[in-house]
Amino acid sequence: MQDFFVAFAGQTVQIRFDSRRVGSFLTLLFGDMQSFDPACSPASVLDVTVGKDDIGRLMLVENGEFCAAGALGVSFAAVVFDRVMFHLLRDTGGGVALHTGAVARDRRVLLIPGQSGAGKSTLTAWLCSRGFTYLTDELVFLPAAEPRTHSFTRPLHIKPGAREAVKAMLAGGDVFEDDHGMIVPHRAINPSFHPVESPPSVLLFPTYRMGASLMVExxxxxxxxxxxxxxxxxxxxxxxxxxxxLMAVARSAPAYRLVYGGFDGLEVTIAALLPASLDRP
Amino acid sequence: MPVFFGHPLTYRTYLLAKMYQKIVQLKPGFFLERMDEEIVVYHPTLTTSLYLNETGALVWQLCDGERTLAEIIELLCRMYPESAQRIGPEVIALLGSFVARQVAELR
Structure with a gap:
């Protein structure tokens, strides 16, 4: 078995795996958060192993307990994301973990908070295609002790309905896709990546509605x-x-609600919302 | 058509009218943050957050565990006589949302 360590918000999860194929898969999912600290003490241990059945399904075991099985694909990736995030945050205090996308420009951070299905990943992808630095499409941690944004920099997890729109944003590189959606390395959209940890400068709450006119409030x-x-x-x-x-964040950063059904007019609208220093290319 | 605090007396408002002598009791243990004239309420047990605009914030403050629904409405009608027609329905709707979200009860 080999080890892969994922670190976030002061916690580490150890993932043990038994094949090169799974190792590549884990690098795709968690390459930007891989820890090489030999002294880390993992909060949990997950095993991802190739099963003994004919179709080579993968087994996910958490701290010795069976969790899930599935083919190497987008659905299994979603389960692994979910379980790794759960174990990283299970005992995490000292700050707030937020369900949000995040991008940066000019070292300032734009948060895109919302529930699943709100359109965070698609909007995040589109912003990256317009030159914003990708930080996450899912999760940030805001430490209480310091004004900082710690992003869970996983690849974008795109649902099937947004697949074609996001494919049009790709600048190059491979994506991982099947009937359940796409896993898109953020460098395939914007190869430039300089992680930013500044506190949030703007909050943008998205709502994607098919066919909706662009509306900002x-x-x-x-x-x-x-x-x-x-x-x-x-x-x-x-x-x-x-x-x-979170009330302090709400007081300090201007906030907007954005309803969108496509990208027409979005560039001008977003530019108008951002503080001047955030809107420089 | 008979009216109840400016609201046509439908069967639903009739049921509400029966309750207007009840005291509005907020569930204890909530966190509250005032921002300008608006407030955010969060109840950690229910994990429910509530945004209240200026009017909602005023109603929330009047729910002191001693005033009845009718007293709250009457007080607001005296404070804002020009809006008296719509205060009743609005307060009932607002308190209905408090009850529905379990942050308040009528007793």
Whole structure:
């Protein structure tokens, strides 16, 4: 068995694997978060092994307990993402983990918070295709002790409905796709990658609706605060569920609600929302 | 058509009218943040967050565990007589949403 360590928010998960194929798969999923710290003490140990059946399904075992089995594909990747994030955040205090996309420009961070299906990944991909630096399409950690954004920099997980739109954004490189969607390395959209950890500068709450006209609305800090609380992932680990910290974020960063059904007009609209220093190419 | 605080007395409002003497009791243990005239309420047990605009924030403050629904409406009607026609239905709808989201109960 070989080891692959994933580090995020001060926690590490160890993934043991038994084949080169799985090793490449893990590098695709977690290459930007791989830890090589020999002294780390993993919060959990996951095993991803090739099963003994004829079709070579993969088995996912968590701390010795069977979790899932499936072919090497987008669905299995989604399960591995989900379980790794769960174990990384299971005991994480000291800050708030938020369900949000994030991109950066000019070293300033634009958060794209929302529930699954809100259109975070597609909007994040589109922003990256327009020169923003990719940070994550899923999760950030905001430490309480310092104004910083720590991003879970996984590849983009694109659902089947957004596949064609995102394919049109690709600048080159391979993607991993099947009937369940696509796993897109962010460098395939924007090869330039310089991780940014500045605190959030702008909050953009997306809603994708097929065929919808572009609509943008400035949100009051209170509305933004309530929406951020709905994206709080690790509240149970924090004495106030992260309420105080997220209210401070809502006060400090301008917030907008964006309804979109395509990308026409989006470039001008987004440019108008961003502070001047965030909007420089 | 008979009316109840400016709202046509449908069967639903009739049922609400029966309850207007009840006291509005907020569930204890919530966190509250005031931002300008608006507030955010978060209840950690229910993991429910609530945004309340200026009007909603005022109603929330009046839910002190002693006032009845009718007293809250009457107080607001005295404060904003020009809006008296719509205050009743709006407060009932708002408190209905509090109850539906389990952050308040009528007792």
């Amino acid at each position: 400035r949100l009051s800090p209170a509305r933004a605060g309530a929406l951020l609380m709905a994206c709080d992932v690790n509240g149970r680990n924090l004495a106030d569920h992260g309420f105080g910290q």
